[in-house]
Amino acid sequence: MKGIGLAIIAGAATLSAKPMNVLWIVADDLRPQLGCYGDTQVKSPYIDAFAETALRFDNAYVQQAMCSPSRNSMLSGLRPNTSGLRGFGVHLREAIPDIITLPQHFKNNGYESRAFGKIYHIYDESMLGSEDDPESWSAPAQWPNVPVWGPERNAVRNRLIEEARAAGETFEHPHDWPRAETWDDSDIHDDLMQDGNTTSMVEGYLQAQKGREQPFFLAVGFLRPHLPFNAPKKYWDLYDPEALELPDFQQRPEDAPKWSVAAGMLQNYHNMPPFKGLDESFKRRYLQAYLASISYVDACVGRILKALEASGHAADTIVVFLGDHGYQVGEYNSWGSKNTNFEISTRTPLLVHVPGMGQAGQGTQQLTEFLDLYPTLAELAGLELPDHLEGKSFARLLDDPAASHREAAGSEVVRGSRIGRTIRTSEFRYTEWRNVETEEFLAAELYDHRNTAEVGYLEKVNLVNDEAFVSVVPALAEQLHQLIPHN
Numbered sequence: 001m002k003g004i005g006l007a008i009i010a011g012a013a014t015l016s017a018k019p020m021n022v023l024w025i026v027a028d029d030l031r032p033q034l035g036c037y038g039d040t041q042v043k044s045p046y047i048d049a050f051a052e053t054a055l056r057f058d059n060a061y062v063q064q065a066m067c068s069p070s071r072n073s074m075l076s077g078l079r080p081n082t083s084g085l086r087g088f089g090v091h092l093r094e095a096i097p098d099i100i101t102l103p104q105h106f107k108n109n110g111y112e113s114r115a116f117g118k119i120y121h122i123y124d125e126s127m128l129g130s131e132d133d134p135e136s137w138s139a140p141a142q143w144p145n146v147p148v149w150g151p152e153r154n155a156v157r158n159r160l161i162e163e164a165r166a167a168g169e170t171f172e173h174p175h176d177w178p179r180a181e182t183w184d185d186s187d188i189h190d191d192l193m194q195d196g197n198t199t200s201m202v203e204g205y206l207q208a209q210k211g212r213e214q215p216f217f218l219a220v221g222f223l224r225p226h227l228p229f230n231a232p233k234k235y236w237d238l239y240d241p242e243a244l245e246l247p248d249f250q251q252r253p254e255d256a257p258k259w260s261v262a263a264g265m266l267q268n269y270h271n272m273p274p275f276k277g278l279d280e281s282f283k284r285r286y287l288q289a290y291l292a293s294i295s296y297v298d299a300c301v302g303r304i305l306k307a308l309e310a311s312g313h314a315a316d317t318i319v320v321f322l323g324d325h326g327y328q329v330g331e332y333n334s335w336g337s338k339n340t341n342f343e344i345s346t347r348t349p350l351l352v353h354v355p356g357m358g359q360a361g362q363g364t365q366q367l368t369e370f371l372d373l374y375p376t377l378a379e380l381a382g383l384e385l386p387d388h389l390e391g392k393s394f395a396r397l398l399d400d401p402a403a404s405h406r407e408a409a410g411s412e413v414v415r416g417s418r419i420g421r422t423i424r425t426s427e428f429r430y431t432e433w434r435n436v437e438t439e440e441f442l443a444a445e446l447y448d449h450r451n452t453a454e455v456g457y458l459e460k461v462n463l464v465n466d467e468a469f470v471s472v473v474p475a476l477a478e479q480l481h482q483l484i485p486h487n
Contacts, residue, residue: 021217025221025319025322026219028323032348034294042294044295044298050301055401061368064411072092075136081484082390102377103136114217115219120132144194149230190300202307203304209311210311227336255462262334263275319352320353322349326345354380369406369410379393415433418435420432422480428476430464430473447460
């Protein structure tokens, strides 16, 4: 192992003689709407407290803003552009049979590799089918064993299923199954909803680790704040919907291609109004639901970190907290979507704690890709890096947050017959749209981030045809093609 990462390990060596464990926590559809990222509406005390012990990555980007491809990319160490995994329904090993995944790499090096909750994609509204990779784990992944909704609304879902079957409908795909409402604020115990249920299983696992010498790679995946926004009532009560601030930019960016933003998922849920009928009270209730779900996850994170401390392994465990991609809650008039190349979708929270690190509680502005997690964790654990990795270790940032890391971070999205590839530099976001089959050029977007001050960095005006940027576009296009080449 080389470089700064070794200094971090050396600092922790006096605390533990055995290899360091890894606790990997991922929340679904979580954008950087946390107190530690400067948000003033959300209540996230446990994650904020954890951030004081970690390095906060302020410019961390996923390689595709959608559940399955984002997770497949960070866990395989490959870009969607390389693996071809840009959607749902295809298992990782159908595309790349011999891949050594991140948790599998730790398993192959003597770790117990375990998964609780959503790590690879699962269809959480139905809990039917998954894209799990059994070869990644030392034992079968453990998923929540309570219904998606609380008892009352789950009864609604069961009724809808019975009515559909009586009408002769068949369900060929997990997404086809009827869903209950978009949210559930039942006044029930945390563990009677899915993320609390997952948390209780993780607490049990960590309790069993007391005194054990075998290192573990523990992956914990929360389903919230992904739709449906199901969280116990006490988390909803933290927010007054009338006091919440809705985004003030609710239109497509000026001069952006009409396909650059997707409408969202709301119409898939029971009793939801059409998009054109969304009134102000519904929008505030929707934001309240999203924030309540974040606070629910926050409480679950607090329980897990407490259980880690009680296990005796806090001093020899690397802890990573992240969201699998961003999300749109009204931005660009999109309610319930994330599958775009914009900042609001591709930028997500990333917090990394290593025992003995010297820069705890600080942030780094360095551009980071989620591809970088695999080589970073392998380096910090002293493992050899597999040859296939496309990411770059950021271990040195944990000692020097200002150290140089990347010139650009890349993401992509498929929209029908079009594929959009994008890069984010410290100054600009540049996107090209091409035909999926022929790679024929269709359109481009350029957004200037040099004077961005607002939280969330919304792109508002496409400047690709502005004469002031005529010399910028070719250089960014070349940089994009180097990072995410088109055929």
